[in-house]
Amino acid sequence: MTGAWKKAISGLAAAAMLALTACSGSDSSPLGISIIDPATKTNLDAARLEPGAAYLRAATSQGLVRLDALGNIVPGLAERWIVTDDGLSYIFRLRNARWENGDTVTSEHVAAALKRRLQIEARSAIGADTAEVRDIRSMTGRVIEIRLLSPQPELLRILALPELGIRRNGSGTGPLAANRQEYWTLLTERVDDSLAPDLRRMVRPLQVRTESAAKSIARFSLGESAMVLGGRFEHLPYLSAAGISDNDVRADPVAGLFGLLVVNGKGFLGDPANREAIALAIDRDALMTPLGIGQWQTTTRIVPLGMGRYQPLIGDRWTDLSLDQRRDLARGRIVRWRQANAALPELRIAMPRGPGARLVFGRIQRDLEAVGLSARRVAPDARADIVLIDEVAHYRQPGWFLNQLACAVRPLCNQEGDVLLAQARRAVDPAVRMAKMAEAEVAITSANIFIPLGTPVRFSLVKGNVPGFAITADGWHALPDMVVIPR
Incomplete structure (x- = not known):
């Protein structure tokens, strides 16, 4: 049991008898939901929305x-x-x-x-x-x-x-209204005066907390909430520590980008061949083993296969090489660099906070040591040479995956691929668009700025069958549908 978990469980146990639970009382009693969120403040107008802000903005400020x-x-x-x-x-x-x-x-x-x-x-x-x-x-x-x-x-x-x-x-139009309390936000359905009373739905309020993974999962294990949203790979060790039943875990079959992004293009990392050496060294099949994920989908691709009419020009990488052969190739490049240059730098790799991230970094660190590189884990907001990217695709088209690596978005990018990507966006003919994207994928892949590792992990915790909750392909769970009580 981790220190963070012990602190969370003790604090919540003391308050258990005073909490308003979601699993007791009538069907119209508040549904308790915890959203895992590392942010200390919830800003619905921030340039980058943290998980809690994203859920609350979507619930209270709908789009078109x-x-x-x-x-x-x-x-x-x-x-x-x-x-x-x-x-x-x-x-x-x-x-x-x-x-x-x-x-x-x-x-x-x-x-x-x-x-x-x-x-x-x-x-x-x-x-x-x-x-x-x-x-x-x-x-x-x-x-x-x-x-x-x-x-x-x-x-x-x-x-x-x-x-x-x-x-x-600073306000929206619903469909839910927010009433901020001291420890949570109470979401209620905004009344539609255009509907006759007999046509209005039976609803319940949502009692939403944004808090750390340790507190969220502790609250769920004590029965103080019916649901936890926003679970990622770094949170998985908390589940076994809390004794969470497998029946309460809902994994979303998401696609997206999960891998290492080079953000410092100087020195050793300035050479695409050296960046490829990092990609060659990592044992993707063993990366998630410490987290108990038996069938994690690994990849060496930026754009997954099966994207409709998209015909990629590049296949899976290094399929003709064993792990030992890949590492021999990487080791040779690193030795040549060391002979021609100063001592190798220690690579600073920014990872999310959480026990799962520590375990996965341990695997990456060991893999890099096997080819002569040293690495140190740093906080997500710290100065780094490489950062872990963990993003779920909002739509399953090659454009989403390539746009994540565009020059307007990332500090280090591939100019050739960016030009091709811009040409693809401007193309009116769908066939031309897909062809240009395939060329862009080749250029961006060859630059080795992004090192794909596998598929993102997203999960929720749900007590029994909660109306309005469903497993989704993008890992998003709309709060407005959860206020409705089935007749």
Whole structure:
């Protein structure tokens, strides 16, 4: 049992009798939900949303569209929409809605808010996903149009992201209302006055806490919450320490990027061949073994196979080499570097906090030592040479994976691949778009700036069958659907 776990379990046990539980009382009693979040403050308007802020923003500040419990796109502020045949214009008709202060929502409000947010996201992966947005304009009081320079087939799914939830003067339009308490946020459904009383749904409030993994899992093990959201690989050791039943663990079959990103391109790491040496040294099959993951999906690819009409120009790497042969190749490059240059640096690798990250880093450190490299683990926000990237794909197209590594997003990138990626975004013909992306993948892969390791890990903890919760392909669990009590 780790020190963090002991501290969390003792503090929560003392408060157990006073807590408002989610598993007792009537069906309309609050549903207790803990969201694992390393942040000490929840800022719904931050440039980068931490997990708690993302869930609360999505719940209280919906976008033009949003995701339901199953991950489907459903109406948000827009009651309906059309897409022109050329895919260059999305026209949304807004429903009647009001801001928290009672003011009527207008298309001018929405267009201005969405423009502001896209400016904030300009140097993020979302900015890369929306780079082809040419204009956002109000057409009438309730109609808004988004014009594109080239088609973006996944635009609706992008607009459903929490970051693109519509806010004005620090407030949104629901579908839930937030009442901040001392230790939690109480989310309740905003009343729709347009519905007759007999047509309104039976609902319950959500009692949402954003807290550390240790506290979240401790609270769940004591029966003080019905659900924990936001579990990642670094949190897995807490489950065995808490005695969490396998029946309570819900793993999401996500795709995304999980690997090492080089952020310092100087010295030893300035040579793509040396960066490849790191990739060659790592035993991917054994990386997650300390966490008890028996069938973790490893990869040497940036873009996974099976992406629709996408035809990659590069296959899995080093399939003709054994691990020992790969390490011999890496070791030879490192010896040659040492002979021609000063002493090798100690590589600073930024990893998330948590016992699982310590265990995985231990494997990486040992693998690098096997080829003559030394490494030190540093905090996620510390100065580093390499950082662990652990991101879930918001949509399963090659563009998402490559946009994560664009020059506008990452401090170290491949210029050739970036140019090809920009050409792909501008392509109107889908076949040309896919071909340019395949060329971009080859260039970015060959640069060895990102070292793919495997598939991200995402899980939740759920007591029994909670209505409104479902396993999803993107690891996102919409809070608004959880307030509904089935009749």
